[in-house]
Amino acid sequence: MLRSLKINLLITTILLVNVCKSQVNHNRLPETSNYNILWIVADDLGTDLGCYGNDLVYTPNLDKLASESILYKNLFTVTAVCSPSRSGLITGMYPVTLGLQNHRTQMKKVLPDSIFPITEYFKNADYFVCNGNGLKNGAKGKMDYNFKADFDSLYQGTHWSQRTIGQKFFAQAQIFYPHRPFHSDSLHPVNPDLVKLPPYYPNHPLARKDWALYLETVQHVDISVGKIMKQLKEDGLLANTIIFFFGDQGRPHVRAKQFLYDSGTNTPLMVRFPDGYGAGTVSNELVSNIDIPAATLALAGIEWPKYMQGLNFLSKDDDRTYVFSMRDRRDETVDRIRALRSQKFKYIKNYYTDRPYTQYNVYKEMSYPMLPLMHVMFEEGQLDKAQKIFMDSIRPTEELYDLEADPFEINNLATKSDYTLELEKLRNTLNQWVIKNDLGVYPEDEEEINAAQEEALKRLKITLKKRNLPENASYKKHVEYWENKLLNN
Structure with missing residues (x-):
């Protein structure tokens, strides 16, 4: 206390x-x-x-x-x-x-x-x-x-x-x-x-x-x-x-x-x-x-x-006026997301709308206790509306959040008519940024993806062996592992 x-x-x-900061006199920045x-x-x-x-x-x-x-x-x-x-x-x-x-x-x-x-x-x-x-x-x-x-x-x-x-x-x-x-x-x-x-x-x-x-x-x-x-x-x-x-x-x-x-x-x-x-x-x-x-x-x-x-x-x-963020392949998990943020709004564009947010990733599945927990609770209908969004099997093409009213970015406004003009402005701004700055190769070289998947599989087998878990261990078994490790020690 x-x-x-x-x-x-x-x-x-x-x-x-x-x-x-606007009140700080930059002309007096020291030598x-x-x-x-x-x-x-x-x-x-x-x-x-x-x-x-x-x-x-x-x-x-x-x-x-x-x-x-x-x-x-x-x-x-x-x-x-x-x-x-x-x-x-x-x-x-x-x-x-x-x-x-x-x-x-x-x-x-x-x-x-x-x-x-x-x-x-x-x-x-x-x-x-x-x-x-x-x-x-x-x-x-x-x-x-x-x-x-x-x-x-x-x-x-x-x-x-x-x-x-x-x-x-x-x-x-x-x-x-x-x-x-x-x-x-x-x-x-x-x-x-x-x-x-x-x-x-x-x-x-x-x-x-x-x-x-x-x-x-x-x-x-x-x-x-x-x-x-x-x-x-x-x-x-x-x-x-x-x-x-x-x-x-x-x-x-x-x-x-x-x-x-x-x-x-x-x-x-x-x-x-x-x-x-x-x-x-x-x-x-x-x-x-x-x-x-x-x-x-x-x-x-x-x-x-x-x-x-x-x-x-x-x-x-x-x-x-804006900051820009991006997501692509993370370890073995292929994805592509682009976002921009202003002081008030966040706009996100999802390129792989047929894939869940939680498509499999060894690092997260083996390191985050909350992830298997949320899988289990989702399957058993124990998550509320805000918690279920991230566990869905698909995702929207666009997400728009009013960060002042919704700092946790839960209420997607992309389909709300009151925000059509803001959505169009941010969409156009991000599209122009992508055309100018997003110069990466898509899709990525297959050899690179395969190498990442092989490396992830090696880490998965090593981790499961250390935890005495079978390769087909259920999410419930993973939750039990974490509960024994973190709650029962």
């Missing part, structure tokens, strides 16, 4: 002093070309932090960072799975423009001759470029790019301490959490009985326990950030390092990761300037994660290349 009161007090204090720049990147992180209003999770380090930063509520990633999202992040381009849209491409190609990862621009400007976990243990940081990329060709090390004395650095610190499998936090456990699930999930003990473990894993993100900030301070670098904190996509949950609803693409973003510029400010402007490279290069005084499709969101001249 005391912890919740402290968090609520912090959030209230931040909100009382916050102003909209930053002599600063170091650090990206702290969490894996699969939704906006489930104390500073974003969650009073169940204990995130003191991130709440402190938020109070010292500009906090962005509306960062949306170009896709909701790591490899294409990170490919977009490192190039500043939509993955579908470069043919990098499918998850975990096996037969990778090099980038076009005229396109470079942003690491090249920093190295050319004499920055030390590194990618690790933010600590001095030499561990290489996650890349997961869908193009041919060798770590040693992109990066010069794993930690800023490896640079020449006095050399500026552009560093990435990768945090694996809260990617599944989840990790408990015995110091600050989250009570599953207090968890409030989104309405598209059944209020079931297994679902609440899984969500509580997710929040505890988010707390491990906070612990990692605390260690990185401590390292910067001990190294005497806080006073001359700009810090970006963000996730590579949204939550690792059903109807979130891999899909284009806000739960899959909305992730935190904080930007901390050493001199306190913008500290305590909350911004509601739309930001895409491909905007982060452009803003980062601009802060370093490096002109970003014109081919980049991202905008410098720190500039008053580069406000977005």
Whole structure:
């Protein structure tokens, strides 16, 4: 109770002093070309932090960072799975423009001759470029790019301490959490009985326990950030390092990761300037994660290349009207979805309307306890109207949501006559974007799909063997496994 009161007090204090970003004077942006720049990147992180209003999770380090930063509520990633999202992040381009849209491409190609990862621009400007976990243990940081990329060709090390004395650095610190499998936090456990699930999930003990473990894993993100900030301070670098904190996509949950609803693409973003510029400010402007490279290069005084499709969101001249997101093959599961989001509306176009949202995917079927649970409850008629939508055997061609009235994206307005004009406007905008930017090859090479399916089948057999489950195990058997593992321990 005391912890919740402290968090609520912090959030209230931040909100009382916050102003909209439009009120921040960008003409007074400090001179930053002599600063170091650090990206702290969490894996699969939704906006489930104390500073974003969650009073169940204990995130003191991130709440402190938020109070010292500009906090962005509306960062949306170009896709909701790591490899294409990170490919977009490192190039500043939509993955579908470069043919990098499918998850975990096996037969990778090099980038076009005229396109470079942003690491090249920093190295050319004499920055030390590194990618690790933010600590001095030499561990290489996650890349997961869908193009041919060798770590040693992109990066010069794993930690800023490896640079020449006095050399500026552009560093990435990768945090694996809260990617599944989840990790408990015995110091600050989250009570599953207090968890409030989104309405598209059944209020079931297994679902609440899984969500509580997710929040505890988010707390491990906070612990990692605390260690990185401590390292910067001990190294005497806080006073001359700009810090970006963000996730590579949204939550690792059903109807979130891999899909284009806000739960899959909305992730935190904080930007901390050493001199306190913008500290305590909350911004509601739309930001895409491909905007982060452009803003980062601009802060370093490096002109970003014109081919980049991202905008410098720190500039008053580069406000977005829409953010665009995309989904294609995820592991062995072939799909194609495109979406755009404005401040008020989300428009989604489904290309495979004859396939369920829940077409089989080994990773999700074996990793998400809530998925077999929802299958069982759907078959037994125990899901309500909002929960049944995602379990249907088909899906509509178009989805339209009023995000102000319906933040959980449940009430599809695409067939409502009152929204015909808005639907046509967003449909035309997305179609024009697709014509201009969606340059991937469809359908994908059969050999690539087959390789992904073979890999998925291997993982499935290994997982089932570990769990002592037969290959034809029913959804009920999978639910029993998860209940024994999570509820009966």
